[in-house]
Amino acid sequence: MSASLDRRDFARLFTLGGAAALLGHPGARHLAAAGTLRRPLRHGHTVDWDAVRSRFLLPPELSVLNAANLCPSPRDVLLSVSEDTERLDRDPVPTFRDEMHGVKEDTRALVAGHLKVAPENVLITRNTSEANNWVSGGLDLGAGDEVLIFSDNHPSNNQAWKAKGERFGYTVREVPQVNPHPGMEYYVDAFRRALTPRTRVLAFTHLTNTAGDLFPAAELCRMARDAGVVTLVDGAQSFGLMDVDLSEMDPDFYSGSAHKWPCGPKETGVLYVNPRVQDRFWPSLYSAYTGRSGLARTHEGMGQRDEPAIRAFGREIVFLGSIGQGAIEARSRELADAAVEGLGQIPGVHLWTSTDPALRVAVVSFRPAELDPRRVLEALEAEGIVATARPGDDRGGIRFSPHFYNSFHDVERAVEAIGRYVRQGL
Numbered sequence: 526m527s528a529s530l531d532r533r534d535f536a537r538l539f540t541l542g543g544a545a546a547l548l549g550h551p552g553a554r555h556l557a558a559a560g561t562l563r564r565p566l567r568h569g570h571t572v573d574w575d576a577v578r579s580r581f582l583l584p585p586e587l588s589v590l591n592a593a594n595l596c597p598s599p600r601d602v603l604l605s606v607s608e609d610t611e612r613l614d615r616d617p618v619p620t621f622r623d624e625m626h627g628v629k630e631d632t633r634a635l636v637a638g639h640l641k642v643a644p645e646n647v648l649i650t651r652n653t654s655e656a657n658n659w660v661s662g663g664l665d666l667g668a669g670d671e672v673l674i675f676s677d678n679h680p681s682n683n684q685a686w687k688a689k690g691e692r693f694g695y696t697v698r699e700v701p702q703v704n705p706h707p708g709m710e711y712y713v714d715a716f717r718r719a720l721t722p723r724t725r726v727l728a729f730t731h732l733t734n735t736a737g738d739l740f741p742a743a744e745l746c747r748m749a750r751d752a753g754v755v756t757l758v759d760g761a762q763s764f765g766l767m768d769v770d771l772s773e774m775d776p777d778f779y780s781g782s783a784h785k786w787p788c789g790p791k792e793t794g795v796l797y798v799n800p801r802v803q804d805r806f807w808p809s810l811y812s813a814y815t816g817r818s819g820l821a822r823t824h825e826g827m828g829q830r831d832e833p834a835i836r837a838f839g840r841e842i843v844f845l846g847s848i849g850q851g852a853i854e855a856r857s858r859e860l861a862d863a864a865v866e867g868l869g870q871i872p873g874v875h876l877w878t879s880t881d882p883a884l885r886v887a888v889v890s891f892r893p894a895e896l897d898p899r900r901v902l903e904a905l906e907a908e909g910i911v912a913t914a915r916p917g918d919d920r921g922g923i924r925f926s927p928h929f930y931n932s933f934h935d936v937e938r939a940v941e942a943i944g945r946y947v948r949q950g951l
């Protein structure tokens with residue numbers, strides 16, 4: 526922790542009305558006076574989800590079901606970023622600059638604790654894309670080597686592996702997705718059969734952003750480890766949504782973004798690097814202002830960074846912890862269950878996401894009958910409902926991704942709107 530705030534202060538910050546209240550921001554006093562910031566988030570084991578929602582700026586009439594894309598940050602996090610940014614410009618004295626250089630270590634400790642690994646093995650990146658690319662650019666791979674990927678991985682994974690494969694002469698092979706999700710066993714078996722003596726890396730996605738398929742991450746990592754293959758688990762859709770325990774999953778690399786499900790500031794992210802691969806992992810960048818501990822001393826020299834955002838990332842992790850990541854996952858799952866159930870009852874709607882709760886979490890994709898997804902998206906926005914459209918022939922349609930700031934009302938009105946569009950046309 527930095528000199529000015531210890532861990533208890535951080536916790537207090539988020540239970541008593543946020544960073545700004547503690548720091549005396551006039552805007553925060555106004556909001557606190559309105560009573561919204563001081564409402565406790567929990568009563569014993571019960572979370573007050575309305576109080577959670579009130580920590581966000583989202584107006585009540587807007588239903589934002591788009592967590593898989595970009596999440597809003599709570600007001601406290603926004604104020605934290607603006608307070609520190611303002612102070613850096615108003616009072617950029619060496620002691621404050623030095624304090625801000627140190628905030629990476631606070632955030633590293635908080636993120637590491639959240640993912641249940643040691644801070645020495647955590648790098649603070651700008652996002653999942655950068656983290657994935659650090660992996661594909663940081664391993665010694667060449668002619669004769671093979672990288673195994675999953676066809677539904679994000680381009681920051683698949684496009685990067687393919688382009689670097691062309692450049693450095695290694696081969697990339699792909700395990701194709703199957704829809705609907707054919708089950709965990711199917712994929713463990715499919716990846717096992719695709720491994721060859723030349724396979725060096727297995728790169729897959731914990732929860733896909735396309736169909737919302739959940740992957741058996743721990744089993745796949747174990748299988749790869751037994752075969753001497755390095756694993757990259759893309760956690761962009763699981764970090765901040767699921768109660769991820771990396772000590773149990775035991776990947777070699779795990780990547781995530783703060784601005785998705787964790788609701789942290791934009792352009793902050795994480796890369797976990799297992800100690801057993803650190804001697805084979807080259808830095809992608811060399812510059813000043815490296816981290817001050819562990820792997821970050823060699824691998825996090827990125828020059829001047831947005832330290833106010835990095836500090837706020839840590840504070841957001843405290844906020845998640847004050848609610849409980851398990852409770853957040855359970856809440857998001859319940860909201861997604863309601864969406865799957867409601868959408869499943871609309872004649873003509875086809876769910877790309879599995880109806881089996883064991884094979885999904887809170888990313889729900891569907892084809893809205895024969896309607897054009899882009900027009901559906903526009904109609905939803907006109908009603909104050911935010912989603913994502915996936916045009917195209919490959920499981921095209923609409924994606925709802927509800928999160929802990931949503932209510933069942935948000936999901937119900939979104940499902941009702943889809944039913945109406947399908948019945949009446951657009």
Ligand SMILES: Cc1ncc(COP(=O)(O)O)c(C=O)c1O
Nearest residue numbers: 652653654679681734759761782
């Ligand atoms: C699975 C997955 N990986 C990586 C990314 C890239 O995330 P970012 O834009 O935060 O780098 C995304 C974005 O949607 C994603 O869904």
